[in-house]
Amino acid sequence: MGKSEDWLHVAHDPRDPNPWLALYLDASGPLADEVKRAWLSDAASRSRQFVLPVVRPLARLAIVLIQLLKILMPNDLTSSRILHRLIVWGMKTFVRPEANWLILRHFHLGSQVLAFIGANALPGQTLPSHPLKPADIDALRDDVFLQHDLNLFNFVINLNRALGGKPIEPPERPDFSMIAQPPLRLEDMPDRWTNFIDLQTAIEVYTPVYQLFLTDNDFWRATNSLQLDEVIGIYASTLLKRQDYLVFLNNKHPLVPLTTLRAGFRLVLHGLSTEMLHALLGRAKAEQEAKAI
Template identity: 65%
Template sequence: MQSDDFLQRAHDPRDPNPWLALYLDGSTPLPDPVKSAWLHDLASPSRQYLLPFVRPLARLMIILIQILKTILPKRWSASKTLHRLLVWGLKGFVSPEANWLILRHFHLGAQIIEFIERNAPVSVALSPLKPLTIDDLGDELFLKHDLNLFNFVIRLNQQLRAEGKTLAAVQDVDFSMISEPPLALDAMPQRALNFIDLQTAIEIFTPVYQLFLTDNDFWRAANSLQLDETMGVYAATILNTPQHLLLLNNKHPLVPMSTLGAGYRLVLHGLSSEMLHCLLSEMKQAQQAAASAVQADQPAAQPA
């Protein structure tokens, strides 16, 4: 389903299409291709008919695995096996839109972290993750993504404390790292079995993630989602735009939530990242347009 599919649909006031309403609504900042892919995924039969059965079973599995973890050695894990299973599942059964959004998420997360670091008054080391194919995720990228986020928050604030500085609004904001990821929806697997939507896939993968990681790794991954608020505060401070925190709703980082809702909150995490990246992209375009206008208004240099 492409953007034009929504726009070409006839509107019946007695039976309005909810997906058309959400596509046309501009209160949630998303690029049209992303919003189209997101809504196509939401409207899929998989999400409508499969998710209601998968979600309670997945949450039951989380409880049972938690009990199992009390018996297994504390440090037992098989991260490489986990990531091989995730890659196999994504390539074999997950929809093209969901795979595209998952790969995009790594790029957007890396760009948002770099945006904050570049506009902070201190400098810290970064480890950007920008997979170009699903196979690239096999290098333990899901686990590394969570580690990156916590490591960045720790390193940034350690350096701010060491230098006696704080994040503050920046007058000339650096948006140079913000760009569209070089990923094509058409390049995603599109076989007959690639039908599972994003939310259902995440609910299925969450207990698998829990089983193959240590209790500490899984707990940290689940609670990294609440750092959406933290990253949002950092970006809003730099931009001096607190209104951009409006649609963040992954709860307070100082009140850890149960891991049972990790799948649902992971979807919110992805959407929050997409919206923040879209806002940064719009600001970058506005900054470039303003700079071009100033340059156009300047008189041409007179010949000597």
């Protein structure tokens, strides 16, 4: 797992307990060990401790200023091509290996979750889809971030049109064939001395850049897509008859969209919710396979 902290060997001082060690040892969540190690190593970085508090208010100020600029020049600066090339350059040059690994994983996991819901909510039918499975950071140049947002809304629209107003019915034996760990390795991520920016700081920086190079409509749609976490969670938990899975969701409520100011923070929660849901689906798949033996 590359250079992620080996939390099992972190010394414990009862007079000065390590908060990250406590979160690593806590087993209430479903995250796999390798994911939790990468997530906590990133969260415990000096970048998150010292750079994020400076970057976050500046990024939110930039969002306000760009929103005002968009009123005067709504489409003059838009370019998805430039946006994705800037993001790719920034990720390869400045972002920590753990953060890059988690970002790439997110697109794979999101595609698998949607495929699971579609296959089990509409057995025998195939919904239009555009699965995202980037093999490396360079693959993100193909409008992957923008397509990810489109996929969520298109999926909800197509699924419910196909259901025709009927509720989702849990299958007798769910199909987990699409649920698997992405073929991505942490050790393959860029790891030069310049790669020090943590996940939350990177997302805070990218949010106003995202806003600048997208149309106002595209940016608002992207931020509103974060409200769909609860919707996707309800679909999956209904199919598995496990409403308790909804406790791991963070972006609520879908009918009360928030402003764009906290989009960066909510995007991190969206990423964690996706990891949690995918881990729960993986656990359910393992339980089903164990019963079949």
